[in-house]
Amino acid sequence: NAGVTQTPKFRVLKTGQSMTLLCAQDMNHEYMYWYRQDPGMGLRLIHYSVGEGTTAKGEVPDGYNVSRLKKQNFLLGLESAAPSQTSVYFCASSPTQTGQGLNQPQHFGDGTRLSIL
């Protein structure tokens, strides 16, 4: 039962570098999400996807891009990393959100700890 898998688990970047965080889920979930968690602020939604080939902006999308080329994968990209993007990043997925599906929780990966120097 892999669930939601995030790679890498840790990464250190220099300002201006780029990188991609990978999220993979094996639960056949339609919806996928990227959050960031900063100290004392809980989790905030960056981008989300309601299905293969679709993406949309969340609460804090600036400086990030995403892609969902395959249903099971959701990629988060940083084109030019900035120190303000130092955070822990969580990917989550959930099944179709209709009817009783509204009470289904999001399933989270273990997080990626990213430091930008």
Next chain:
Amino acid sequence: AQKITQTQPGMFVQEKEAVTLDCTYDTSDPSYGLFWYKQPSSGEMIFLIYQGSYDQQNATEGRYSLNFQKARKSANLVISASQLGDSAMYFCAMREVYIQGAQKLVFGQGTRLTINP
């Protein structure tokens, strides 16, 4: 805009005692859902319990129960017979439905619970 407030940054409880973690919310949407997640020191987000705004009874899941007081807009988590393994960060989150049914979660700032032996 929806908002979640967790007023207890930290709590210390003796093992085997019951503990209540506070969560108040603010929304004008008559249909909403409230989730509680546990985040141990290892970092993963673990779903604990869910309460829908139209649910007639308070949710329960094993040692976890939700004291849902709709008029007061509160959804407190109650952990009975606390165990050392309950030491963790606890987040209250409210579901907001985006377009196409995607489930945005708005998180509180969390409460760090420490269980003393």
